[in-house]
Amino acid sequence: MDIAPLRSAVSGAVLAAEDQGWDAARASHAGVGRPDVIVRVSSLDDVSEAVRFAAASRRVAVVRGGGHSAWCTLDEGVLIDLSALDAVEVVEDSEGGALVRIGGGARWGDVARILSDQGLGISSGDTASVGVGGLTLGGGIGWMVRAWGLAADQLVGAQLVTAEGEVVEVSDASHPDLLWALRGGGGNFGIVTRFDFRAHDLPAVVFAELGLSGDARTLLAALRDVLATAPRELTVTYMDVPAMDPNAPAGATIAACWAGADEDALRAALAPLLAVDGVVENDLAVREYPDILLDHPAPEPDQQMPGFIGGNTLVVDLDEATIDALVAFRESTPASVLFLRSLGGAYGDVPQEATPFPARDATWFAMAGGFDIPGLVDDAERARLASAWAAIEDRGAGVYGNFSTSTDPAFAERIYPTETMARLAAIKTKWDPRNLFARNHNVVPA
Structure with missing residues (x-):
C-alpha cells in the first residue's frame, strides 16, 4: 500500500509499521490493534483526506476517540486517531x-x-x-x-x-x-x-458510598423500591466484585450521586435504604463532578486481559425472579462481577421513537459476567456461564452496545429493535x- 500520497495530503502524523512510535500509537485502553496505517489527524481537512484514502484503497475506516472500543484492536484498516481534536x-x-x-x-x-x-x-x-x-x-x-x-x-x-x-x-x-x-x-x-x-x-454533586453486608437479594429489592419513587436527581449503582486488586476491594457496595449540592436531599432520599439491616454509610460529601469519574490507566500493551463471559441487559421490571437470577449468577462463580445502574427519570421521558436507543421503559441496567481465566475455567464452565447469562438477557428489553466488548458484526441485531434497525x-x-x-x-x- 502506497501511503506517500496520504503523508503529503495531511498535516498530522501518518504512521506505518516501520515508523518510530508505531507500537505506542496502536496501543489503547482496549488493547493493541494491528491496522494497516495510522493517521493522527490534526485538522478537519485531515479527517476528510484520511476517509478518502481509506475509500480509495478499499480499506475500512477505523475511528479512535478515547480508545476503549474493542473494534480498534482488530487487524487491518485505516486507523483515524481523533485525539488531537479535543477542543x-x-x-x-x-x-x-x-x-x-x-x-x-x-x-x-x-x-x-x-x-x-x-x-x-x-x-x-x-x-x-x-x-x-x-x-x-x-x-x-x-x-x-x-x-x-x-x-x-x-x-x-x-x-x-x-x-x-x-x-x-x-x-x-x-x-x-x-x-x-x-x-x-x-x-x-x-x-x-x-x-x-x-x-x-x-455547581457540584453529592456523592455517597454505602457498604453492604447480608443477603444480596434483600438489599437489591430494597434498592429497587427506593429508586421507584426517588427524585430524578438521584442515580445509583450496585457493584459486587471479587478480590482482584488492592484498589478494588472485594464485596458489594452501593454508590449514589445527587445532581446538585444538597447533602440533606441525598440523605433524605437514601434514608429508607440506610434503615435496612446491612447497609451502612461509609462516605457522603459534596464533590466536584469531575472528581467522581473513574480514572482507569491503560493496561500494559503486553498484558493479556482475561475473557469475559456474560453481558448486559436493560431491565423493565427488576422483579424478584430477575434479582434472584442475577445474584445466583454472581454466587455461582467466585471470579465474576455483578453491576446495576438505575434508570428511569429523564431517561424514560424520551419517546422510544425519538432516538435509536432501545428500551426507554427500562428502569435498570444490569451487567454480569465471569472472567475466563486460563487454567481455571474449562469448556464446560464456559458453556454454563453463557447459558446462565442468556437466560438473564432474555428477561431484559434490550442490550446496551457501549458495554459490550463483542466484535461480532451481527451483534447490532441484539441492540436495536426490528423497526429501528430498518430505519x-x-x-x-x-x-x-x-x-x-x-x-x-x-x-x-x-
Whole structure:
C-alpha cells in the first residue's frame, strides 16, 4: 500500500509499521490493534483526506476517540486517531442557555473539568478516559442519566465527515434523519468531528458510598423500591466484585450521586435504604463532578486481559425472579462481577421513537459476567456461564452496545429493535452505501 500520497495530503502524523512510535500509537485502553496505517489527524481537512484514502484503497475506516472500543484492536484498516481534536467551547444558545461544542477526540474527564469551572455539566459516562464520541454515539449511560437522560439526549448538533470525505453540519433543521441516527445509532454514518450539547447548571454533586453486608437479594429489592419513587436527581449503582486488586476491594457496595449540592436531599432520599439491616454509610460529601469519574490507566500493551463471559441487559421490571437470577449468577462463580445502574427519570421521558436507543421503559441496567481465566475455567464452565447469562438477557428489553466488548458484526441485531434497525439501515444506505464505517456494531446498508 502506497501511503506517500496520504503523508503529503495531511498535516498530522501518518504512521506505518516501520515508523518510530508505531507500537505506542496502536496501543489503547482496549488493547493493541494491528491496522494497516495510522493517521493522527490534526485538522478537519485531515479527517476528510484520511476517509478518502481509506475509500480509495478499499480499506475500512477505523475511528479512535478515547480508545476503549474493542473494534480498534482488530487487524487491518485505516486507523483515524481523533485525539488531537479535543477542543471544548462554551457558547450561548438561541434561548440564552449554554451550548457546548466538543471535538470528536475529547475525553469526558477533560470535558467535565472544563465545564465544572463554569458551573456546568453534561450527562456523560463514569470513566474519565472514555471518549466523548464513542459514548455519545452509543447512547451514553452515566451518573446523570435519571436527571438529564443519556449523553445522546443532550446532543443538538454535530459536524460530520461523510464516507465521501465531505463535511456536513447536522441538526434538527439540517439533516434531521442523520441527527436521529447519531443519537444512539453508533459510528455507522460518518466521523463526528464536533459534538454540540445542551449543558446544564451543575455547581457540584453529592456523592455517597454505602457498604453492604447480608443477603444480596434483600438489599437489591430494597434498592429497587427506593429508586421507584426517588427524585430524578438521584442515580445509583450496585457493584459486587471479587478480590482482584488492592484498589478494588472485594464485596458489594452501593454508590449514589445527587445532581446538585444538597447533602440533606441525598440523605433524605437514601434514608429508607440506610434503615435496612446491612447497609451502612461509609462516605457522603459534596464533590466536584469531575472528581467522581473513574480514572482507569491503560493496561500494559503486553498484558493479556482475561475473557469475559456474560453481558448486559436493560431491565423493565427488576422483579424478584430477575434479582434472584442475577445474584445466583454472581454466587455461582467466585471470579465474576455483578453491576446495576438505575434508570428511569429523564431517561424514560424520551419517546422510544425519538432516538435509536432501545428500551426507554427500562428502569435498570444490569451487567454480569465471569472472567475466563486460563487454567481455571474449562469448556464446560464456559458453556454454563453463557447459558446462565442468556437466560438473564432474555428477561431484559434490550442490550446496551457501549458495554459490550463483542466484535461480532451481527451483534447490532441484539441492540436495536426490528423497526429501528430498518430505519437505521435506510439512513446508512444514504450516507455510507459501501459500508466504509463497518468497524462498529454495524448497521448494514439496506
